[in-house]
Amino acid sequence: MTKITPPTQAEIEAAHARIKPYIHRTPVLTNQTLNEFAGAEIYFKCENFQKIGAFKARGGVNAVLSMTPEEQAKGVATHSSGNHAQAIAYAARVVGTKAYIVMPDNSPEVKVKAVQGYGAEVTFCKNTPEERQATLEQVVARTGAEFVHPYNDYRVIAGQATAAKELIEDAGVAFDTLMAPVGGGGLLSGTALSALYFSPNTTVVAGEPEGAADAILSFRSGQIERAPFVKTIADGLLTPLGDKTLPIILDHVSEILTVSDEEIIAAMRLIWERMKIIIEPSCAVPFAALLKNKEEFAGKKVGIILTGGNVDLGRLPF
Amino acid sequence: MTKITPPTQAEIEAAHARIKPYIHRTPVLTNQTLNEFAGAEIYFKCENFQKIGAFKARGGVNAVLSMTPEEQAKGVATHSSGNHAQAIAYAARVVGTKAYIVMPDNSPEVKVKAVQGYGAEVTFCKNTPEERQATLEQVVARTGAEFVHPYNDYRVIAGQATAAKELIEDAGVAFDTLMAPVGGGGLLSGTALSALYFSPNTTVVAGEPEGAADAILSFRSGQIERAPFVKTIADGLLTPLGDKTLPIILDHVSEILTVSDEEIIAAMRLIWERMKIIIEPSCAVPFAALLKNKEEFAGKKVGIILTGGNVDLGRLPF
Numbered sequence: 001m002t003k004i005t006p007p008t009q010a011e012i013e014a015a016h017a018r019i020k021p022y023i024h025r026t027p028v029l030t031n032q033t034l035n036e037f038a039g040a041e042i043y044f045k046c047e048n049f050q051k052i053g054a055f056k057a058r059g060g061v062n063a064v065l066s067m068t069p070e071e072q073a074k075g076v077a078t079h080s081s082g083n084h085a086q087a088i089a090y091a092a093r094v095v096g097t098k099a100y101i102v103m104p105d106n107s108p109e110v111k112v113k114a115v116q117g118y119g120a121e122v123t124f125c126k127n128t129p130e131e132r133q134a135t136l137e138q139v140v141a142r143t144g145a146e147f148v149h150p151y152n153d154y155r156v157i158a159g160q161a162t163a164a165k166e167l168i169e170d171a172g173v174a175f176d177t178l179m180a181p182v183g184g185g186g187l188l189s190g191t192a193l194s195a196l197y198f199s200p201n202t203t204v205v206a207g208e209p210e211g212a213a214d215a216i217l218s219f220r221s222g223q224i225e226r227a228p229f230v231k232t233i234a235d236g237l238l239t240p241l242g243d244k245t246l247p248i249i250l251d252h253v254s255e256i257l258t259v260s261d262e263e264i265i266a267a268m269r270l271i272w273e274r275m276k277i278i279i280e281p282s283c284a285v286p287f288a289a290l291l292k293n294k295e296e297f298a299g300k301k302v303g304i305i306l307t308g309g310n311v312d313l314g315r316l317p318f
Numbered sequence: 319m320t321k322i323t324p325p326t327q328a329e330i331e332a333a334h335a336r337i338k339p340y341i342h343r344t345p346v347l348t349n350q351t352l353n354e355f356a357g358a359e360i361y362f363k364c365e366n367f368q369k370i371g372a373f374k375a376r377g378g379v380n381a382v383l384s385m386t387p388e389e390q391a392k393g394v395a396t397h398s399s400g401n402h403a404q405a406i407a408y409a410a411r412v413v414g415t416k417a418y419i420v421m422p423d424n425s426p427e428v429k430v431k432a433v434q435g436y437g438a439e440v441t442f443c444k445n446t447p448e449e450r451q452a453t454l455e456q457v458v459a460r461t462g463a464e465f466v467h468p469y470n471d472y473r474v475i476a477g478q479a480t481a482a483k484e485l486i487e488d489a490g491v492a493f494d495t496l497m498a499p500v501g502g503g504g505l506l507s508g509t510a511l512s513a514l515y516f517s518p519n520t521t522v523v524a525g526e527p528e529g530a531a532d533a534i535l536s537f538r539s540g541q542i543e544r545a546p547f548v549k550t551i552a553d554g555l556l557t558p559l560g561d562k563t564l565p566i567i568l569d570h571v572s573e574i575l576t577v578s579d580e581e582i583i584a585a586m587r588l589i590w591e592r593m594k595i596i597i598e599p600s601c602a603v604p605f606a607a608l609l610k611n612k613e614e615f616a617g618k619k620v621g622i623i624l625t626g627g628n629v630d631l632g633r634l635p636f
Contacts, residue, residue: 048594067449082569269631276366276627309594313587318631 005248009197010192015062015158016165021117022061022094026050026163028170028303031275038290040103040297045177045270048099048279048309052086052114055163055307059186062159063148064095075145079125079132081107082236083308084150087290089118102135108312115174151186152242161190167303168199175202176300179286181307182206182215182256183237185245186231191305192252192305203254207289209234209264209282215241216256219249233261233317234310236282257289264288265317271306281317283307320564321564325476327515329506333380333476335482340379340412344368346488346621351592356608358615361493362589363485366597366627370404370634373481373625374468376406377504380477382413387452390415392465397443397450399425400554401626402468402591406542407436418463420453426630470503470560478519479508485621486517493520494618497604499625500524500533500574501555503563510570520621521572526554527582527600534557534574537567551579551635554600554626575607583605583635590625601625 007015025048034040043079047055064076064275075098078088084103092099099120103112113224115122125135137249148156164178179196182188192204208215217225218241230238241249259267267288271279286304290297325333345366353359365373378381382394393416396406403419408418418437421430422445433440446463466474482496496513510522524620526533529550534558535543549555559567577585582599585606589597604622608615 053594220478226459272596272631276596278590278596313634313636316631316634 001115005251006154007193009162011154011158012165012194012197016153016162018065019058019159019162022051022085023057024050025166028167029275029277033063033274036271038297039294040126040290040299040300041173042290043171043173043301043302043303044275045163045305046091046277047163048277048283048306049310052083053308053310054083054087055160055187055305056083056087057090058162059156059159059217060084060091060148061094062092063087063153063155066155067146071146075100075143077110077136077147078150079142080150081111082161083310085111085115086118087146088117089120092120093118098143098145100143102132103140104132110312114247120131120143127156147163149242150186150239150258151184152244155192156186157190157244157248159190159201161194163187163305164191164194164303165198167305168194171303173301175303178202178204178256178303178305180206180292180305181234181282181285182208182249183212183282184239185215185241187305187307189245189248190251192248204252205254205286205289206249206256207286208258209285210258210260211238212238213258215249216258218246219253219256222234222250232264234264234282234285235279237253237285257293258289259285265290267291269318278309278311279306280308280311283309290294324472325479325567326509327438328457328481329472330478330512331484331517333473334480336383337376337379337477340369342368343484344625347595348594348609349593351386352588355588356615357612358608358617359619360608361485361489361490361491361507361619361621362593363481363621363623364595364600365481366595366624368626370401370408371407371626371628372401372405373505373623374401375408376480377474377477378402378409378466379412381473382406382409382442385464386474389464393418393461394466395454395457395461395463396420396466396468397454398468400431401628403429403433403438407433407438408464409434410438413521416461416463418457418461419451420457422450428630429511441525467560468557469502470562472562474504475508475511475562475566477508478505479512481505482509482512482621484514485623486512491619493517493621496522496621496623497608498522498623499552499555499600499603500526500567501530501600502557503559503567505532505623505625506571507563507566510548510566514570522570523572523604523607524574525604526574526576527555527603528576528578531576533567534576536564537571537574540568550582552582552600552603554598555603568635575611577603577606577610581610585609587636596627596629597624598626598629601627
């Protein structure tokens with residue numbers, strides 16, 4: 001008997017209806033050359049074309065739209081130097097409230113400007129987990145804003161789940177496998193639940209960088225583990241799992257495959273060159289994992305969520 | 319009274335029907351941020367997603383499919399180091415015949431491999447117009463293959479015209495202006511004819527690099543002129559107009575706007591960063607021209623043909 005953890009099917013469907021007016025229904029692209037190269041039939045869900053350039057818009061918007069008007073009025077807060085910061089800033093603008101974003105003081109200027117461009121207030125802090133947490137707590141105490149965690153939040157998980165839901169609806173094929181990268185596990189757990197509810201014969205496989213290999217350890221031990229070391233170009237996947245994402249992943253994900261930075265960069269370059277679309281390194285991890293394990297996916301129908309396209313063009317790995 | 323030169327409306331419609339099974343109906347993308355930045359309503363026709371990564375597949379396939387079976391059996395020949403070489407190689411494969419491509423011996427290896435990847439036979443020559451022509455004539459004499467000029471050929475012009483035809487059909491708006499870059503003028507003349515036939519109230523404006531400014535001189539004098547100097551990153555736009563493209567451009571194009579390499583690179587980067595798609599420098603020229611002349615396009619509905627996405631990722635200008 002399958003144990004059901006939240007979010008439920010109804011919650012994911014409600015999230016989708018809620019966020020639809022504010023997100024893009026991103027295209028599903030296929031590429032004959034890459035299919036021949038991989039020996040599989042691949043459907044890429046292009047969340048690099050999503051609002052703010054990444055799937056995180058889904059979870060952020062769902063979380064903020066799920067709040068009561070009173071909660072919304074006090075604003076919304078988070079700590080992030082990446083796509084979640086922009087997602088919360090964008091979501092706050094959607095409902096016409098204030099976003100308070102805590103960012104490390106060494107964040108790239110382009111990311112700070114993007115967040116400020118959505119009208120958010122940025123508070124800088126030293127780049128340690130303790131400082132981020134302490135600064136966030138000060139901001140929340142001062143403003144009364146509601147904290148939205150980047151992934152360990154059922155509203156966020158339900159929002160991220162809508163990417164796989166659309167992929168299943170739009171591809172028009174019976175998927176053998178869905179693939180997503182794993183960092184904190186918000187997208188992966190949402191993807192696993194959407195597969196369970198909307199395409200129950202589909203397995204879910206995650207890709208993880210060797211240089212942030214915590215999820216594969218957690219998957220084995222059943223507890224939240226830390227990576228033995230953190231050093232990877234896939235800078236969106238550095239965080240450990242959370243107590244809400246881990247149980248979903250343990251129950252509904254089949255396998256976690258790891259890849260090296262070299263394999264990530266090669267897969268990223270292949271997608272840039274052949275599909276003419278820009279994806280960020282974290283985003284290439286599942287495709288890299290597929291290419292590394294061709295025999296496992298041979299002839300299969302595979303859906304891959306391309307998670308985002310926010311790269312610094314001045315610092316490309318090729 | 320409008321003077322009609324070939325290709326006629328019926329010829330463009332026939333070309334479209336002929337090539338449809340072998341080309342992608344590429345998407346038309348819009349981007350809110352770029353619209354706000356430009357102050358216009360822009361519809362990008364994404365030929366960077368076309369077969370071989372560029373619109374040239376249209377003209378090449380139409381030319382080869384327009385030949386008699388006897389002509390096709392002898393093969394098809396051209397000289398090109400760029401997208402036209404791949405287009406002819408691809409078109410020959412479509413009809414199951416041989417392509418003979420004359421390429422300068424300093425062509426990038428990636429381009430040579432791409433052409434050979436379609437099964438074409440490559441003959442190298444020194445990189446001068448005389449050597450290219452002489453080598454091509456030898457190849458044609460030896461094989462009996464039919465030469466398809468990169469742009470000065472009505473079959474090619476009719477093929478390129480189908481990009482604007484699709485853009486007009488798919489965008490669902492009444493365009494004020496269509497924009498295309500100009501090199502030899504195959505795409506520009508085809509675009510002008512499609513506007514004339516399928517959207518007669520739409521003007522056509524070309525973008526040209528300052529570092530290959532021959533078309534603007536030809537447009538003024540009414541004769542084929544050479545650029546005063548050739549030095550630009552837009553390496554797809556170096557050639558002068560031909561005696562078939564010039565008359566169409568004189569009659570049906572409103573204006574040619576020139577832009578610097580700096581402006582081209584900035585426009586290219588903006589599209590990469592905001593739209594998350596890969597376009598080649600030549601392809602950014604019309605958008606650069608629009609940004610340079612914002613007042614002229616203010617509030618207008620503008621269709622821009624993004625011509626291709628074949629860039630060397632190891633040699634990017636940023």
